[in-house]
Amino acid sequence: MAKKSSYLGSEQHSRIEIIPMIDVMMFLLVFFVMIMLEMIQGAGITLDLPQSSTQDRIESVTLNIGVSADGGLYVDGAQMDDAQLAARLAEMQQTGKLDVVIAGDRGSQYESIVHAMDLVRGAGISAIGLATQK
Template identity: 25%
Template sequence: MIMNLQSFRMKTKPEFMIIPMIDIIFFLLVFFMMNSLQTVAQKALSVQLPQATSASAPAQLPVVFTLDAEGHITIDNNPMSIDQAEAMIKQRIQENPNASVILQADKRAAHGQVVAIMDMLKQSGVKRLAIAAEQKG
C-alpha cells in the first residue's frame, strides 16, 4: 500500500501577514511613548521661585558609611581610615547640616568598633543616622 504524501502537503504558499505585525509595532510604539512621558520632567512653564530665608536646600543622597567584618571602613565605596572618615563626615555636615548617614556594619564586626563609629558620627554633627539591616525572609 503506497500512500500519497502529495495530498498532505500544503497546496498554498505561506503568506506574510503584515496587519498583525503593524498592530504589534503600534502597540510597542504607544507603550514606549506613554512610558517616556512618565520619565521626562515636565517643564512647560518658566517660573521664578520666590526667595525665603527659611527655605531648605534640596535633599541630597545619604552618605553610606560601611564597616566590614575585618574593621575596614569605606564611605560611598571609597576606602579610608577612621581619621579620614571623620574629616570627610565633618566636611559633609558643614556643607549640609541635615545630611543623613547610613551605617552599614557587618554583623561580624566588633560591637565596640560599631559603637565607636556611632560616637564619632555623633561628635561630627550627624543628626540623622540610619543603621542598615536586611529584612528577614
C-alpha cells in the same frame, strides 16, 4: 508613498504606525532605568547585615557608612581611615542636614560599630541609623 485602492474606488495611503513603537521604547526605557538603579545601589561592598523584625525605612539618607567584618570603614565603596571619614563628614555637614546610616557586617565587632558612631557624632551629626535586613 504607496497607494492602495479599495473596492469602492477610494484610495488609502499606507502608513507606519508609530504608537506601538513608542510604547515599546517607553517600556525599554523604564526597564533600563530600574535595572540601573538596582546596579547603583549594589556598587559598594558586600555586607551580611543582621536581621531585624522591627525596622523603619529612612527616606532621606545622604551617606551610608559600611563597617566590614575586619573593622574597615567604607563610604561609597572606598575604604577610609578615621581622619578621612571625619573630614568627609565635616564637609558634608556644612552643606546642610545630614542623615547617616551605618551598615555593619554581621561578623563585625560591636566595638567597630560604636567607633563609627563616635566618628559621626564627633562631626556633630545626631541623625544616625543602623541598616538591617528584614
